[in-house]
Amino acid sequence: MRKHSIRFCRLSAALICSVFLCLAVSSPVFAAVIVLDPGHGGNLTEDIGAVYPPFSEQDMDLFTAQLLKAELELYDGVTVYLTRTANTPVTLQQRVDFAKSVGADFLYSVHYNATGSHTYHGSEVYISAQKSMYERSFPMAWNSLQELAALGMHPKGVRVRLGKSGVTDYYGILRIASLYGIPAAIVEHCYLDNPTDRAFLLKEPSPVFACTAFAHADATAIAKTLHLKSRALGVDYSAHPNMQISVPVSIVTIDITPEMLGAGS
Ligand SMILES: [Zn+2]
Numbered sequence: 717m718r719k720h721s722i723r724f725c726r727l728s729a730a731l732i733c734s735v736f737l738c739l740a741v742s743s744p745v746f747a748a749v750i751v752l753d754p755g756h757g758g759n760l761t762e763d764i765g766a767v768y769p770p771f772s773e774q775d776m777d778l779f780t781a782q783l784l785k786a787e788l789e790l791y792d793g794v795t796v797y798l799t800r801t802a803n804t805p806v807t808l809q810q811r812v813d814f815a816k817s818v819g820a821d822f823l824y825s826v827h828y829n830a831t832g833s834h835t836y837h838g839s840e841v842y843i844s845a846q847k848s849m850y851e852r853s854f855p856m857a858w859n860s861l862q863e864l865a866a867l868g869m870h871p872k873g874v875r876v877r878l879g880k881s882g883v884t885d886y887y888g889i890l891r892i893a894s895l896y897g898i899p900a901a902i903v904e905h906c907y908l909d910n911p912t913d914r915a916f917l918l919k920e921p922s923p924v925f926a927c928t929a930f931a932h933a934d935a936t937a938i939a940k941t942l943h944l945k946s947r948a949l950g951v952d953y954s955a956h957p958n959m960q961i962s963v964p965v966s967i968v969t970i971d972i973t974p975e976m977l978g979a980g981s
Pocket residue numbers: 755756765766773827828829
């Protein structure tokens with residue numbers, strides 16, 4: 717009987733040690749999946765985005781997103797995807813379907829703005845007007861504006877826009893992402909047709925300088941929002957305090973479900 721007790725104690729001790737060892741080795745590793753969406757890209761179709769020589773939005777969206785992907789991949793435990801890798805047509809539905817298929821934690825759509833009147837300048841970020849998606853997307857939008865403002869861009873604000881129905885989001889990326897429950901933001905970095913913003917874009921003969929600066933600002937905003945850290949870059953945003961706000965009831969709508977739209981799941 718005593719022999720059995722000793723053997724049982726030894727077995728128990730070994731088992732406990734194994735469990736502790738297992739916990740130490742397989743402690744959960746934080747992982748984030750980020751989908752970057754370079755806007756437009758129709759090339760020979762109508763969806764080429766803004767064009768104000770020497771700037772072409774579809775090219776700048778893609779180049780900025782590629783630089784952003786490269787920097788984000790220097791963070792620990794991060795997987796980054798692009799919705800397009802060339803100037804080829806990709807529908808809004810395909811972009812968000814892709815984000816859903818890879819389990820995106822955030823869908824970050826990269827754009828540059830223009831008005832034609834050349835009067836507006838600065839950065840603005842659009843997020844869903846639906847209550848829960850607004851709450852989940854706001855910190856990213858806020859951090860993006862802060863980082864872009866640090867480059868000298870005028871912060872126009874975190875904005876929402878509803879479609880004609882007055883119920884769902886105007887922008888398809890946000891509307892579809894909301895139905896899938898994916899937080900998302902459309903980041904308009906600056907205006908390609910405004911003299912103030914063009915002065916920044918033209919600091920160097922090619923848009924490489926500006927796109928690199930914008931990509932770094934975006935990467936920092938994403939890292940802060942998702943509490944990432946990077947041994948390669950020597951930065952740790954795991955304790956970054958994200959902005960918490962009360963949801964402004966005047967600009968948000970109720971959460972819309974696929975069933976309410978008759979779209980199925
Ligand atoms: Zn655009």
